[in-house]
Amino acid sequence: MNLVLTEEQRELRGTVRSFLAAASPLPDVRRAAESESGYDPAVYRRLNGELGLAGLIVPQEYGGAGAGYAELAIVLEETGAALLPGPFLATTLAAILLTELGDKELLPDIAAGTTVATVALDGDRALNGAEADVVLMVDGARVRAVRGGGRTPLTTLDPTRRQARVEAVAGEAVASSEAGMERVRDLFAVAVAAEQLGVLRASLDAIVAYSRIRVAFGRLIGSYQGVKHKLADMHCKLEQAESIVRNAAWAADEAPGELPLAAALAQAYVGRACFEVARDSLLLHGGIGFTWEHDAHLYYKRAKSDEVLLGPPRIHRARLADLLEL
Amino acid sequence: MNLVLTEEQRELRGTVRSFLAAASPLPDVRRAAESESGYDPAVYRRLNGELGLAGLIVPQEYGGAGAGYAELAIVLEETGAALLPGPFLATTLAAILLTELGDKELLPDIAAGTTVATVALDGDRALNGAEADVVLMVDGARVRAVRGGGRTPLTTLDPTRRQARVEAVAGEAVASSEAGMERVRDLFAVAVAAEQLGVLRASLDAIVAYSRIRVAFGRLIGSYQGVKHKLADMHCKLEQAESIVRNAAWAADEAPGELPLAAALAQAYVGRACFEVARDSLLLHGGIGFTWEHDAHLYYKRAKSDEVLLGPPRIHRARLADLLEL
């Protein structure tokens, strides 16, 4: 089991972090979120071009980098922390599904960043369903790639990520198998947990920083145990969440037998911890955290949206109970 | 609904509180708990004689005071807060059962304080089963009064209250009915919740008092938000627990239709709150709270024992779900 980043992985993290800090800081995130498409295609061109992130886990034979889930988790943690708007997670989920299915048709364009793809997660709902060129619709073991068809944008709690209802028109069949779909769902769980880890970390960082500069009753608020002890508990959640995500990514790469339990744990623990930390971060900011202009609510809304993205949270706990044969 | 004590009820509380403070302070409780019978019969003679508490809810026609559950709850809160050792709760439960069954034989001696009675709660286990003259054994709708027979003392977590396994020898049948037994179980729940309220209050009072005199790092510990905010949360539990107990006692006296829900709520809320407060009180005392000589562990152990006295706590929640028709 490998829970510590390698030198190369730390470099990857640094690169993505610096890129996002420069290319998609939070004021730009807000502007992009209010734009027509909901994101900035120029940022995506650089993200997929210079950094090659669209093809990160796509096999090299299809033009991807052939990297592992350990690397993917690092990237998703950063895009989560930066609240990168647009279809990055959506396309990543599609790439995961297609890679597992051994697809040859769609992956090259996805890896090249020229096709925006998404997966209908919950019947006919898809992240960035209105913006995607291709929607992968899953029905049991059958997967179809749908282009066109009606796309009805949904109102979302999270202003930084859109969703749409997708009309189930006919599409090309993509090869598939029942057993494979179990693994795909586990991999989705790992990917979402990695993003949640980033949201959790950024929420904690924000309130820690604010606690060092905000004064109430003549003292920095971080010096009050009422704040300090809450932040310490939030830090404990971060440490555990990070350990769980690294373990799940390692299992995805190296230990397929351990993946189901590791993935269910990742959703059950990290999803909850992320919302709790985002919530407490917002609350500890005081009144300013309740304003639209402050970023705390963006993390809070992303955290809640991610917590239910793969279904009501209890399904992850039920899956744990099954896998543990309780 | 009446949630506020009357003038007379406040007087009753004051009388019982003063009596227990003088007749059964905690050093005496420890001595009595380590004595052969586990309690001080002299205290009981006065409790049942001067104060007439053994017959508090026994109808006047059988020599009791014919008081209501509002009064009984006040008394049990005080005996709980004082950790009164011995069969007071046991005999109270027996008096509740017999009063509901309309018994004429046993109640006069119980009310007079000359018979120590108890109820086998969980098949053949009874509070103070070894010390009791009479054990009421319940089997469905049948109730038998057993005198003699084998009594095997159990080891108890709580040093201040004993339990025993009771041999199911033949005994006199006591009149009974299925419907009545439901109500009896609810009344037991109210009685135990009242005791828990007392344990909760005394645990909180102890740590509040200590926080006002204990210094760490040059400051009284109660001035640290790490302590103060926990105590505030504990106070919130006390306020709610008291409201719930008063409501349940009122329902027992005045609103039989509301009793089942009020009683299940009392066990579900107050049992948990009582343990949490006793636990946090012990922990906030620091190292001294872990010593045998300090009283914190007596409250902690009573709280845990009371929490499971009427069965695993989940049964109260399950009953709530049923009563709410969820």
Next chain:
Amino acid sequence: MDLEEYRRRARSWLEANARRSRDEDDPGADGVAAAKAFMADLYDAGYSGISWPAEWGGQGLSQAEERAFAEEAKDFTLPTYVFSIGLGMCGPTLVDLGTPGQKARHLRPLLRGEEIWCQLFSEPGAGSDVAALQTRATETEDGWVVSGQKVWTSVAQHADWGLLLTRTDVDVPKHKGLSMFVVDMHAPGVTVRPLRDMTGRAHFNEIFFDDVHIPAENLVGRVNDGWNCAVTTLLHERLSISSGVGMGGQKDNPVAFEALRHTVDTGDPLVRDQLVELYIRSRALALFNQRLAQETKAGIFPGARGSAAKLLLAELSMFQADLATSLAGPEAVAYEDGGRLADSISLAPALSLGGGTNEIMRNIIGDRVLNLPPEPRVDKTVPFKDLKTGTRQ
């Protein structure tokens, strides 16, 4: 007239004149006009300012009548939202501390709904710590000139008058250099800007004062005694909030137990148990609130214990919105119509922040209910100009 008769008459007036629908946060201009008309009727019928002094436009009756009317009114919805700050906080402060001139000028129009009031205490750098406020009032020949910024101001967009707390001396400790004024919200230099909150709507306003002139006679209380005046106002605020805390508002709430039980899958034992948890918490708080109300009736004043009810309500609001969205799953956060669960999770933090944060509530409970020793204070003796306040980069 005995109390029962009073109550009966009040009820029949309400039945004839009051709505039973929901009040609105921001009624708009038409709504304000309608509300003013209703207040005039209410006043003329003798039900506005029931326990206020008759000399200044009140009815001069006792708290018993005031409470009797309030109890009857609970079954109705009176369109009094825009007047609530004036009736609950500003007016009572003037009754206690105002000059005869101020009372004569302001109380009757306030009670009759002719003029709307707001309260101007909080600032961006002075939220929980109101006494750290920076808005300066400088004395001139004929009064004062005020500059600064206020925030979290309800109904300011409709307000004619404001009760304003300012700093008048920076060379003394922060509590000792404040003064309170009545300010004309239509005066030159006053700018009201809606403040968009995390729900995306504007429930509050920011107010900017740019060299606003205030006549000398608008001073409330004495110069530099503003903190004591503010404490009076906040006491009235707490009373008017705590009398309502947790007593209602759950009826139409889509995340409250009674609504949720009909919308979730109670066939799942785990879902059922979470509903049980919600029932336990809701009922525990409701019973506590009922006990406080019964105590108040019996003459036992709840005092700081009301802060426990406020804290618990804030936590319950967060718990139930969180639970409801978690139970509903993806459709709670992405939807074609509805969105009531998304609204509830967006609004859930409000109660934990407004009217004192959860941390402030815990301090109050610790200090004033449990009599715990106070936190050592560094800000009570330092001259304000040397004190750290607000946000320091």
Next chain:
Amino acid sequence: MDLEEYRRRARSWLEANARRSRDEDDPGADGVAAAKAFMADLYDAGYSGISWPAEWGGQGLSQAEERAFAEEAKDFTLPTYVFSIGLGMCGPTLVDLGTPGQKARHLRPLLRGEEIWCQLFSEPGAGSDVAALQTRATETEDGWVVSGQKVWTSVAQHADWGLLLTRTDVDVPKHKGLSMFVVDMHAPGVTVRPLRDMTGRAHFNEIFFDDVHIPAENLVGRVNDGWNCAVTTLLHERLSISSGVGMGGQKDNPVAFEALRHTVDTGDPLVRDQLVELYIRSRALALFNQRLAQETKAGIFPGARGSAAKLLLAELSMFQADLATSLAGPEAVAYEDGGRLADSISLAPALSLGGGTNEIMRNIIGDRVLNLPPEPRVDKTVPFKDLKTGTRQ
């Protein structure tokens, strides 16, 4: 010899000489004799003090060998409990700060198990706040005379020597008037009394010093520099605890997930979900501990982050004992035989109190991991004699 060869040889020695059963808290006189014999064998085989200086009886090898042996030893149970304070805290402190005479006299017998050590810092009035201690050492012609009381002292009933922290100057702030000594536990005036804890057993002792004479050469470090010496000891304590935290101890634990899953009714969905919760918390902490261990191996020193692991372990211990007793119901708290659940709930608070309370851990995480601003301190500048300490009626 390369590391793998070292490891192989260590393992075969352990297989030939070590037990695999549980160590005991208080082994009794026979147990102590057996433990001393084992330590002598361990020392003679070259596995005691592996990384300690060869000059003073150690093996003079590196941390790599020390760690290799410790890893192999995890599969065995070495009867080293009574030596753990000496090996983990007192010895390393002397290595760092002792005089050549102290090292020559004490280290070899300590490593060979000939003499047992205890640590004497905590007092009834100085638990979390060790520097508030009251035990006085007064200088005499040929050394010092000590009076006072210590508490929470493990293995003192078997100890030959103690590392003692005392106050030598009350006119300076509390951290500046402390001195550390080596004290002979058999000296006249030393009384060791078992301290009964809430489990009903005596895991610790109280030690009373009644005009105990300590020779001048037993001073460790400089006079009034005792706080810095104590920080060294506590650093070693933290290292020796954190290397073990949460890594074991769950195997035989009746309230741990693996045991509980076999003893509760998993047919009840609610019980099953509570076991899932326990699994989640246990696994989350286990993975965090594994990550810390991997980081340490990779040269990333965990530092204060170990306090998070300690806090989480304390909370998990309480959570699982509470859960197990709640699931089991009445028989958990009243029983004929067994009583393992009752034991676990009695022992559960220990980890939240020993080695720093949960509050102290949260302070450490806040201050040293998150770099939050410190609590204002009133006790760092006041002369000790004017400082409030302990319990004040």
